[in-house]
Amino acid sequence: xxxxxxxxxxxxxxxxxxxxxxxxxxxxxxxxxxxxxxxxxxxxxxxxxxxxxxxxxxxxxxxxxxxxxxxxxxxxxxxxxxxxxxxxxxxxxxxxxxxxxxxxxxxxxxxxxxxxxxxxxxxxxxxxxxxxxxxxxxxxxxxxxxxxxxxxxxxxxxxxxxxxxxxxxxxxxxxxxxxxxxxxxxxxxxxxxxxxxxxxxxxxxxxxxxxxxxxxxxxxxxxxxxxxxxxxxxxxxxxxxxxxxxxxxxxxxxxxxxxxxxxxxxxxxxxxxxxxxxxxxxxxxxxxxxxxxxxxxxxxxxxxxxxxxxxxxxxxxxxxxxxxxxxxxxxxxxxxxxxxxxxxxxxxxxxxxxxxxxxxxxxxxxxxxxxxxxxxxxxxxxxxxxxxxxxxxxxxxxxxxxxxxxxxxxxxxxxxxxxxxxxxxxxxxxxxxxxxxxxxxxxxxxxxxxxxxxxxxxxxxxxxxxxxxxxxxxxxxxxxxxxxxxxxxxxxxxxxxxxxxxxxxxxxxxxxxxxxxxxxxxxxxxxxxxxxxxxxxxxxxxxxxxxxxxxxxxxxxxxxxxxxxxxxxxxxxxxxxxxxxxxxxxxxxxxxxxxxxxxxxxxxxxxxxxxxxxxxxxxxxxxxxxxxxxxxxxxxxxxx
Numbered sequence: 001x002x003x004x005x006x007x008x009x010x011x012x013x014x015x016x017x018x019x020x021x022x023x024x025x026x027x028x029x030x031x032x033x034x035x036x037x038x039x040x041x042x043x044x045x046x047x048x049x050x051x052x053x054x055x056x057x058x059x060x061x062x063x064x065x066x067x068x069x070x071x072x073x074x075x076x077x078x079x080x081x082x083x084x085x086x087x088x089x090x091x092x093x094x095x096x097x098x099x100x101x102x103x104x105x106x107x108x109x110x111x112x113x114x115x116x117x118x119x120x121x122x123x124x125x126x127x128x129x130x131x132x133x134x135x136x137x138x139x140x141x142x143x144x145x146x147x148x149x150x151x152x153x154x155x156x157x158x159x160x161x162x163x164x165x166x167x168x169x170x171x172x173x174x175x176x177x178x179x180x181x182x183x184x185x186x187x188x189x190x191x192x193x194x195x196x197x198x199x200x201x202x203x204x205x206x207x208x209x210x211x212x213x214x215x216x217x218x219x220x221x222x223x224x225x226x227x228x229x230x231x232x233x234x235x236x237x238x239x240x241x242x243x244x245x246x247x248x249x250x251x252x253x254x255x256x257x258x259x260x261x262x263x264x265x266x267x268x269x270x271x272x273x274x275x276x277x278x279x280x281x282x283x284x285x286x287x288x289x290x291x292x293x294x295x296x297x298x299x300x301x302x303x304x305x306x307x308x309x310x311x312x313x314x315x316x317x318x319x320x321x322x323x324x325x326x327x328x329x330x331x332x333x334x335x336x337x338x339x340x341x342x343x344x345x346x347x348x349x350x351x352x353x354x355x356x357x358x359x360x361x362x363x364x365x366x367x368x369x370x371x372x373x374x375x376x377x378x379x380x381x382x383x384x385x386x387x388x389x390x391x392x393x394x395x396x397x398x399x400x401x402x403x404x405x406x407x408x409x410x411x412x413x414x415x416x417x418x419x420x421x422x423x424x425x426x427x428x429x430x431x432x433x434x435x436x437x438x439x440x441x442x443x444x445x446x447x448x449x450x451x452x453x454x455x456x457x458x459x460x461x462x463x464x465x466x467x468x469x470x471x472x473x474x475x476x477x478x479x480x481x482x483x484x485x486x487x488x489x490x491x492x493x494x495x496x497x498x499x500x501x502x503x504x505x506x507x508x509x510x511x512x513x514x515x516x517x518x519x520x521x522x523x524x525x526x527x528x529x530x531x532x533x534x535x536x537x538x539x540x541x542x543x544x545x546x547x548x549x550x551x552x553x554x555x556x557x558x559x560x561x562x563x564x565x566x567x568x569x570x571x572x573x574x575x576x577x578x579x580x581x582x583x584x585x586x587x588x589x590x591x592x593x594x595x596x597x598x599x600x601x602x603x604x605x606x607x608x609x610x611x612x613x614x615x616x617x618x619x620x621x622x623x624x625x626x627x628x629x630x631x632x633x634x635x636x637x638x639x640x
Contacts, residue, residue: 010169012075012083013183015092018166019071020064022096022159023103027060028053030107031214034114041118042210052214055203059217062198065191067219071095076184080174092167093160100163101156108148110218112139116445117324118500119213121222122574137408141459142446200224201591207608209506225574233341233630236590237577238623242631248624253555265355265553265637269540273547278523279424279434279489280361280542281480284333285469286326286443288495290319290513292466302456302467305474306493306517312526313517319533320512320569320580321497326439327379328572329496332535333357333437334388335638336556338629339572341590345633346384354638355553357539358389361435364548367427369393369434371420373441374410381439390437393423405450405458410441412449413472421479428485439496443469462499477519491519492542494535507578507587509603512571518545532567532580533559553638555629570625579622584609586622594619 031053035042044052075083082088113121139145175183203215233239240248246263253267290296294307295315322332327344331337334356335345345351358368369391376382376394386392395410398419405412420438427434442449447465448458454471456464473493480486495514516538518524524545533541536556543550544558557566571578579586585597585605596609596616609616632638 011173011175012078012170012180013175013187014166014170015075016068016072016187018096018163018170019068019099020061022100022163023064023067024057024060026103026107027063027217028057030110030218031056033107033111035214037111037114038118038210038214042208044208044211048206048208048211051205052211055205055215056217058198059203059215059220062191062194063217063220065194066223068187069191072184072187076180084171084174089168089171092170093164096163096167097156097160100159101152104152104155105149106219108152112143113218118210120216121218122225125222126226138445141407141448201589204589233627237341237588237626238594238619239627240620240623245624245627245631248620249628252621252624263635263637265555265632267552268549269543269552269558270549271544271547275364275548276523276546277364277433278520278546279428279485280366280436280492280546281420281424281489282333282435282437282492282494282542283473284329284437284439284494284496285473286440286496287462287499288443288466288469288514289498289500289511290317290495290515292499293515296513296515300463302463303470304467305470305477306515309474309477309493309519310517312521313519314524314527314529316516316518316529316533318530319494319514319516319538320509320535320571321495321514322512322535322570323572324497326496327381329535330381330384330439333494333496333538334385336536336539336554337632337638338534338536338555338570338625339577340626340630340633341572341577342574347380348633351384352387353640354388355640356388356390357437357542358385358435359640360543360548360550360552361433362389363550364433366433366435367391367430368437369423369427370437370439371416371423372410372439373413373416373419385437393419405448407446407448409444413440413442413469414450414453414475416440417472417476417479421476421483424485425483434485440469440472442472443499487522489520490523490542490546491517492538493517493519494538506576506589507571507573507585509569509571509578509580509585509599509605512569513603518542529559531559531562532569534569536570553632555625555632568621568625577622577626579618579625581618581621584618586619588622588626594622 110121113125200216200221204212205215206212239245292298293303293310294301295310295317322328322339323344325344327346328339331339331344331346335354336357337345361368368389370381370385370393372381372392372394374395376392382392382394398411398415402418403411403415410416416438420436424434424436443462443465446459447462449465449468451458454464454467456467458464477491480489494516498511498514500511514535534556536554537559538556540552540554540556540558541560544560567581569580571580575590577588580599580603583599585599587595587597596619598606598609600606
């Protein structure tokens with residue numbers, strides 16, 4: 001019979017099936033590898049595992065349907081006379097070799113990303129595509145990338161050897177353009193329907209976050225994250241009328257602040273004590289979980305200096321970061337605002353001339369500086385801080401002879417602190433008080449630092465990086481003691497976020513706990529502050545300790561004047577928004593009803609509250625805070 005009338009025989013459309021099987025097969029093996037890697041924390045039931053692989057196959061097919069579109073168009077339009085040429089078969093060999101290599105490379109990339117964040121690709125991965133120099137450098141310094149590429153090339157070559165007979169069969173039976181057009185239209189139906197009816201929330205089928213992440217597909221999640229990098233709060237989240245939200249936020253802030261006018265954040269803070277014109281040094285440590293320190297029960301002994309300093313400091317033991325990325329921590333520390341969904345304000349357009357901690361200090365005659373060990377263009381830090389009252393000082397201010405060690409993220413922390421000492425000296429020598437925010441980098445993969453400083457070799461593990469950062473801070477404090485300004489300085493040591501927020505729940509609240517020490521032996525007594533505290537409360541609490549009177553637009557509370565029972569915490573990922581108060585945690589996700597969970601005394605989830613959750617007072621509070629924060633930024637309420 002005429003083969004063109006029966007296109008189900010081997011023909012060029014077999015190439016689509018071949019690529020689909022290749023893509024879905026690698027995705028399936030990747031899912032198995034990630035499951036094995038997470039086996040110690042996954043706690044998956046048989047049903048959750050079955051769901052992860054069933055939905056995973058669906059998303060793998062969706063990803064493959066998008067992936068084959070260029071090849072589909074090619075085999076549809078390519079004339080038969082060219083398709084049958086010998087050189088064209090060689091071109092197909094090359095195509096499948098490259099495709100296999102890229103799919104395998106993506107699988108390895110997913111593994112590395114999962115190793116860092118225990119999630120599929122998300123908006124963080126999108127950011128990484130922007131900052132390729134730092135990210136590729138980090139990968140090169142963290143992993144044997146050359147060997148990985150060589151191994152992938154060898155595997156791709158082996159795969160091509162297996163695929164060759166199937167590629168050759170694709171030219172056995174010619175197929176007419178009319179028939180090709182019909183088949184092309186039929187194949188296009190699946191990706192079109194997928195785009196219209198399938199989205200990333202479909203894989204959130206269980207209460208186990210790891211199961212949900214396993215059900216996803218890395219490439220699909222990457223492009224979904226690109227499309228949803230910023231989220232309009234009113235469009236995606238439960239909300240109130242603007243009037244009601246404004247009345248609520250005024251009430252929530254009223255016990256602590258005095259509202260001045262409707263739809264305005266401008267309020268006055270008044271202290272009846274003399275202002276203390278102390279220098280302020282705020283150190284935010286990269287990826288520094290509370291659980292690293294002995295004061296929180298760690299027995300590893302990797303923070304000997306900070307554990308010792310805690311005995312002479314006011315130690316905050318119930319403090320929670322707002323997010324999982326450095327820019328989110330910097331946002332909380334500088335703006336004192338709850339996290340808004342999507343990208344951090346540090347990375348958003350129109351974030352200039354905002355009311356920041358530096359705004360207050362500058363009006364009091366201080367010189368405010370942001371000092372970073374890397375290049376400040378990364379994550380838009382330089383532009384954000386430089387446009388909001390800070391002088392930015394970064395890696396470029398150090399001569400090569402002043403650097404003992406550096407990796408792709410920045411110089412060793414000890415060199416960063418040497419730079420900070422010099423900058424503080426420069427400010428105070430001009431008889432001007434100094435506010436200095438220092439952001440460290442060494443406690444970050446690839447966990448490298450100068451040799452001979454600590455007893456854990458460089459490039460070993462995070463424990464070594466933590467111990468080195470502890471060493472560098474200790475060296476900084478010891479050097480600061482020798483200066484004339486030490487006795488007149490307040491040191492705040494905290495973190496930008498935790499080392500990991502991975503867990504079996506969407507927002508594992510206990511994973512967001514970070515430490516904070518306030519050290520100033522002449523002015524602040526030692527002790528423990530165990531009240532619940534959000535990272536956005538640090539700025540107003542600090543200003544309160546200095547007895548500073550000022551006009552504010554902060555959302556944070558001064559913990560020292562806050563009535564008991566008003567404490568609350570904000571935590572987030574790029575889409576999920578959490579609100580913790582008393583024994584309840586509200587979780588809000590795009591296009592979903594809020595969920596309320598009961599938590600135990602250690603802030604671990606106990607159970608979900610059942611009922612009409614949107615009517616619960618705590619849900620109303622959560623909506624008010626997050627809606628007001630989003631409204632404030634969108635409508636320029638946060639500007640000076």
